[in-house]
Structure formats: C-alpha cells, structure tokens
Amino acid sequence: MSALLTSLGLSGASATNIPNYAPAFVGFHFLFAYGVLSSRTLKQWYGIDHNVSPREDLAKYGEAAVREGKITRRQLDMLKRNESAHANSVENFPLLVASLLFASHAGVSASTINVAGLSYTVARVCYGVVYILVDHPTWSQVRGLTWWWGNLSCLVLLWKAGKLLAA
Numbered sequence: 001m002s003a004l005l006t007s008l009g010l011s012g013a014s015a016t017n018i019p020n021y022a023p024a025f026v027g028f029h030f031l032f033a034y035g036v037l038s039s040r041t042l043k044q045w046y047g048i049d050h051n052v053s054p055r056e057d058l059a060k061y062g063e064a065a066v067r068e069g070k071i072t073r074r075q076l077d078m079l080k081r082n083e084s085a086h087a088n089s090v091e092n093f094p095l096l097v098a099s100l101l102f103a104s105h106a107g108v109s110a111s112t113i114n115v116a117g118l119s120y121t122v123a124r125v126c127y128g129v130v131y132i133l134v135d136h137p138t139w140s141q142v143r144g145l146t147w148w149w150g151n152l153s154c155l156v157l158l159w160k161a162g163k164l165l166a167a
Contacts, residue, residue, distance in 0.1 A: 020110040022100040025117035029096055029124065033089035037128050039082040046071045046079070058083060078132060085131035089124065092150070096120060099154035099161075106161035116153045123150035 043049035043057055048065045050057055058079055065071045071079075103113050127146040134140050 018110040018114070020104060021114050021117060022104050025121060026097055026100060028121065029089075029093055032124065032128075033086070033093050037082070037086040037089050037132075039079055039086055042079055042082055046075060074135070077135060081135070082132045085128045088131070088147075089128065092124070095151065095154045099157040102161035102165075103157040106164040108157060108160045108164060112160060113157065116157045120150045120153040123147075123153065 039058075040049055040054060043054070046065070047070055048057055048061050050061065053060075058076065062071075062076045062079070066073055066076050100113065100117065103116070123146045127143060127150060130140070130143045130146060134142065
C-alpha cells in the first residue's frame with residue numbers, strides 16, 4: 001500500500017522519485033475501451049455474433065434472437081447498453097490521451113498526473129459497470145456522475161498544463 005501511495009505522491013517521498021504512469025493509463029484505457037467493453041464477447045456468449053458485420057448484430061438479429069428465445073428482452077437491452085458503453089469509452093479515449101500528453105509535456109507533476117489518471121480509471125470502470133448493468137432510470141443517473149468525474153479528471157490536467165504552458 002505504501003508503494004501505491006508513494007507512486008501517487010501521497011506519501012513522504014520526494015517528488016523527484018515519483019514515476020509518471022501516463023503511458024500505463026493510456027495502455028490500460030485502450031485495452032479497456034476497445035477490448036473489455038467490446039460487446040463481441042457477450043454477443044458470442046449469447047450466440048448472436050456475426051463476424052461478417054458485427055456492428056449490425058443487434059440491429060439486424062437482436063429482435064429475432066428475442067423472438068426465437070435465444071436471449072431475453074432484458075439481455076438484448078443489456079447488450080445494447082454494452083455497445084453504448086463501448087462507443088462512449090472509445091469516444092472519450094482521445095480526451096484522456098490529450099490531457100495526459102499535455103500534462104506530461106507541460107511539466108505537471110507526476111503525482112498530479114498519476115492521481116488524475118487513477119481517478120479517471122476508477123470513474124470509467126464505474127461508468128462501464130453502471131452503464132451495462134443498471135437498467136433502472138433513477139439509478140442510471142450514477143452513470144452521468146461517473147462520466148463527469150472522469151472528464152473532470154482530464155479537464156484538471158488540461159487546466160494545469162495550460163497554466164504551465166502559458167507561463
């Protein structure tokens with residue numbers, strides 16, 4: 001635990017000893033957005049994945065799969081939310097990359113970059129879980145909170161980078 005706190009700059013270690021984990025955050029979120037949140041695995045699990053044009057699976061075969069009893073309406077709705085969570089994570093990825101690159105280039109402290117990257121990571125994992133698994137309208141509002149939480153982590157980095165670059 002102490003090593004994690006030191007890496008984040010939250011312990012007594014000097015700021016010069018803290019590594020910048022921006023590349024690790026970029027790598028993780030690439031795999032998370034393009035791999036973990038991809039709906040292909042769940043569609044394969046339910047037997048409705050078609051490799052010829054997988055982006056059309058749910059639109060083309062989803063209702064038929066429900067009618068044929070392959071999946072339930074609730075499962076189809078979950079698969080649709082999974083595709084939306086995947087698309088949003090792919091759309092949000094450039095903001096993370098830009099904020100980490102600007103912050104690193106501008107000389108924002110590694111501890112600030114690491115804390116923001118970890119904050120973004122926790123927010124986006126929560127976002128994906130809530131988006132895919134929560135189908136209650138009231139509880140789904142948590143998704144919006146986690147979306148803003150992740151984006152604010154990036155915007156703070158951009159703001160700090162802007163201040164350093166303008167100096």
